[in-house]
Amino acid sequence: HAIPTRHQVVGAATQRRYLNQFICKAPQSSIPQDVSPSSSPATLPRFRLAVKDNIATASSDLPTTCASRFLPSYKSPFEATIVTQLRARGATVVGKTNLDEFGMGSHSVHSAFGAVVNETDGNGQGDGPRLSAGGSSGGSAMAVAAGEADVALGTDTGGSVRLPAAYTGVVGFKPSYGMLSRHGVVPYANSLDTVGLLAPSAAAISDLVIGRRSNSKSSLWAEHDPKDPTSLLPAARERCAQHRRGYHEDRAEDWPSTLQGLTFGIPLEYNIEELDPCIRDAWAAAAALVRHELNARIVPVSLPSTRHALSAYYVIAPAEASSNLAKYDGVRYGRRANDDTSDSDAADGVLYAASRGQGFGEEVRRRILLGSYTLSSEAMDNYFIQAQRVRRLVRRDFDRVFALSNPLAPEEDRSFDLSDLPDHVVLEDKFGPSEVDFLLCPTAPTLPPRLEDVFQQKSPVDAYMNDVFTVPASLAGLPAISIPIEVSATSGNVSQQPSNNVAGMQLIGQYWDDARLLAVADRMA
Numbered sequence: 001h002a003i004p005t006r007h008q009v010v011g012a013a014t015q016r017r018y019l020n021q022f023i024c025k026a027p028q029s030s031i032p033q034d035v036s037p038s039s040s041p042a043t044l045p046r047f048r049l050a051v052k053d054n055i056a057t058a059s060s061d062l063p064t065t066c067a068s069r070f071l072p073s074y075k076s077p078f079e080a081t082i083v084t085q086l087r088a089r090g091a092t093v094v095g096k097t098n099l100d101e102f103g104m105g106s107h108s109v110h111s112a113f114g115a116v117v118n119e120t121d122g123n124g125q126g127d128g129p130r131l132s133a134g135g136s137s138g139g140s141a142m143a144v145a146a147g148e149a150d151v152a153l154g155t156d157t158g159g160s161v162r163l164p165a166a167y168t169g170v171v172g173f174k175p176s177y178g179m180l181s182r183h184g185v186v187p188y189a190n191s192l193d194t195v196g197l198l199a200p201s202a203a204a205i206s207d208l209v210i211g212r213r214s215n216s217k218s219s220l221w222a223e224h225d226p227k228d229p230t231s232l233l234p235a236a237r238e239r240c241a242q243h244r245r246g247y248h249e250d251r252a253e254d255w256p257s258t259l260q261g262l263t264f265g266i267p268l269e270y271n272i273e274e275l276d277p278c279i280r281d282a283w284a285a286a287a288a289l290v291r292h293e294l295n296a297r298i299v300p301v302s303l304p305s306t307r308h309a310l311s312a313y314y315v316i317a318p319a320e321a322s323s324n325l326a327k328y329d330g331v332r333y334g335r336r337a338n339d340d341t342s343d344s345d346a347a348d349g350v351l352y353a354a355s356r357g358q359g360f361g362e363e364v365r366r367r368i369l370l371g372s373y374t375l376s377s378e379a380m381d382n383y384f385i386q387a388q389r390v391r392r393l394v395r396r397d398f399d400r401v402f403a404l405s406n407p408l409a410p411e412e413d414r415s416f417d418l419s420d421l422p423d424h425v426v427l428e429d430k431f432g433p434s435e436v437d438f439l440l441c442p443t444a445p446t447l448p449p450r451l452e453d454v455f456q457q458k459s460p461v462d463a464y465m466n467d468v469f470t471v472p473a474s475l476a477g478l479p480a481i482s483i484p485i486e487v488s489a490t491s492g493n494v495s496q497q498p499s500n501n502v503a504g505m506q507l508i509g510q511y512w513d514d515a516r517l518l519a520v521a522d523r524m525a
């Protein structure tokens, strides 16, 4: 169960062929020839950045399509703050990457530009089955895995950076909610949306987000964006940082130079029946690695609301999506239905319905219908309101296991009344002591499935299942990272799946503990 080094991960990537990861590329002439992550440290390190196509770029060569037929050539009049921030730190945008339309999906197959393909050749002959690249930031993950970008931007609402990272053998980081600016990111579900980064190593991400010195004011984590109403205010950022510093000082830890002696929690509820045995083996190997390399303590913990998190997510995210996507009406934005609707038809809403019917793909229409239903007066109490309650319980579960308390958690969260829940939601109160620094669990229950099998899935719920380990951290707004762990071919539990022999392991931290999370992830690679 050796942990692959950065070199091995990149080496494995070059043996594979990747298709369809870019929607459009910047003209070669606009990319300076000396762009390389290893430029002289005296100058600003320059790097190639791939940008998920639901993040606005202002160059006329780079439209922002969200992989939707609704926005076939939309040119944003402004650039997303995160792109501007990264350009100021040496990035050159090399292209816009393919995704599930508006970020809705887990395999990057729901795209107007066709599916992203992770074509592995398990035997080195190039004739292996085509695998899922994960979604929805599958194109960004592939751009990094194939070496076409040094860093890629993705969005992570319920796992869309972490899952593709896991399926393609790269590192995928989802920051604390409100840390990185979302101005210029096309919203999917505002209360969950985050901008995430993908790279071959956690160190590359940490350099950008945290900076080389963790208190560096020029680091991305410190930058409030007044244009994003969910961007944490400077005072709140300072409070969160103080809170974390207080904790480290209490523990008299010489952080970050040492990360020895931390406690890692293994959430028992994540050991589900559907977990592929080879992923379970990789999980055990990862636990052994942190015990050995970081002198860490491993403890079992319980997050009892976990099994309700997926259902809550698939109520909340579509509800917010249905509201966000209402603006695509064929009048103000994007595609207008080109059938012969007369003006009076348009007044009756025919133009609106026809534009939406033609412009949105099947999965997006499903989410809109689902969201509109759960927000309707008939269903609101049973779905949307219950899902919000489960969300609070998920957050409370996390707060109960972490040693560091949540700097934003209001006291009332801890005294949540269980009797508020409907009878069929049974929660056992079996938390351990609050002693954990990080949670360690798989990113996905299986290795990447064959694309062929994804296309044949009978129910969309089969794809939703992939998000079972990623949505809890999203519901709670916590930082999480997926790192590649090699799956041993000699494991007694070799998977039946074709694979690139890399599984994603996830580390989840307390709110605003992103710097330590990235440092630990870096030490594991």
Ligand code: GLN
Pocket (backbone or CB within 6 Å): 103, 104, 105, 106, 135, 136, 155, 156, 157, 158, 159, 160, 161, 188, 317, 467
């Ligand atoms: N797969 C999840 C969904 O379809 C997550 C998507 C995301 O994080 N953007 O909603």
